Amino acid sequence: MDAVAALLNGPRASGAFLLRSVLRAPWSMRIADRAPLTVLAVLRGSAWVLLADGRSEQLGTGAVALLRGPEPYTVADDPGTAPQVAIGPGQVCTPLGSPAMAGLGTRSWGNDPDGETVLVTGTYTAPGAVGERLVRALPPLVVVPPDDGAGAVTGLLATEMGRDAPGQEAVLDRLLDVTLVSALRSWAARPGAGAPGWYLAHGDPVVGPALRLVHERPAEPWTVGSLADAVGVSRATLARRFTELVGEPPMSYLTGWRIALAADLLADPALTVSGIARRVGYASPFALSTAFKRVTGVSPATHRRSVSA
Known part of the structure; x- marks a missing residue:
């Protein structure tokens, strides 16, 4: 095991929260679940991520974002759209306005089954002490552009999320791990990314x-x-x-x-x-x-x- 693999082994998903969101504008979700690490992939359309400190970044189709908790953030179609739902610890959802979000099938929800935007979210609830060394090294928001190493994996993850076969939870956990590692490697390889010394x-x-x-x-x-x-x-x-x-x-x-x-x-x-x-x-x-x-x-x-x- 090389030095990088040893530390990347820390945040290993186990029964991670995974959700496919299908959305039609206007939409906005306030995330305050206090999760230490979240992977957000845009499969179709686009999304804005707005951090608690006022920073914001738009994600296009194929982009992957890593969000370091526990600070809250908002994901929306536009920075000006008011949140319609708040997601708290334990993934408890509180409606804040319309249009309302509803279940759309296995591990899917949203406000329109034919919405133009599709997101995949994976949340690590407890990365462990080894994983925390990695999480602490990350900035609050890491964005990996489209076609930078994680696209094929996120597509497979999205496909598998619609299935409910035996052992599916283990399959999804491992695919989430691969998505995370692919995104981390792409981010750290960029000049000036601020990757940790190790x-x-x-x-x-x-x-x-x-x-x-x-x-x-x-x-x-x-x-x-x-x-x-x-x-x-x-x-x-x-x-x-x-x-x-x-x-x-x-x-x-x-x-x-x-x-x-x-x-x-x-x-x-x-x-x-x-x-x-x-x-x-x-x-x-x-x-x-x-x-x-x-x-x-x-x-x-x-x-x-x-x-x-």
């Missing part, structure tokens, strides 16, 4: 292999020296180049990665804290607890109770 560093001949070792073997008792030896450079070279490209020293990054992995593993009640500690590179539950509380501000036990509530 993404840009994956192709570096020194830092890339070091990141791969950290991601694949977190249980190893890594030091800057042992990582440098494994990569084939001096300790000073690795420390300098890693900090320069990733934005933090190797051991700081390693600690953050281990704690993120531990946080996600704590969501599994079948795993003991002792077993999790060994899997992420700590010699004892006490050592993990100390590091976990230093990084997150809470103990592993407190975190486990919060994610199982």
Whole structure:
């Protein structure tokens, strides 16, 4: 697994909310569901995305947008159209005006079955601690233009959303994941996109292999020296180049990665804290607890109770 795949593996859909919207102007939806990450694809027609800070951007047919929560936003046919429905946490819909939205079949809704605009929305409700590292690196709105890598996948996703066969939820979750990764890669590859340091560093001949070792073997008792030896450079070279490209020293990054992995593993009640500690590179539950509380501000036990509530 390369350095990028390890972090992109974090936001893995599981029973994600997916909806196909068929709309005729005028239409407008106020989204306040507080979801950490949403994928919005325009299959036909166009749509405006209006952020809480006043920024707005128009999406044409084939465009894909990634929206980082939890701030609310509006999706509309025109910036001047007043919202007709508000979507809150748990995807609870509150009508605000007409024309009213209604169900239009399997995973579909809208105000007109023959509307000129078709959108596909996929919402990640809980990306996990590893996924949060990726989500935090994103700007509030990422727009991938048409024909920039995600079009074929979104079309397949839209087709599958109309089906209700055995295993369909798993199929849709994986297609949403592929759509997200395709959009992320297209965005990060653009000059000046502002992609995070760990993404840009994956192709570096020194830092890339070091990141791969950290991601694949977190249980190893890594030091800057042992990582440098494994990569084939001096300790000073690795420390300098890693900090320069990733934005933090190797051991700081390693600690953050281990704690993120531990946080996600704590969501599994079948795993003991002792077993999790060994899997992420700590010699004892006490050592993990100390590091976990230093990084997150809470103990592993407190975190486990919060994610199982």
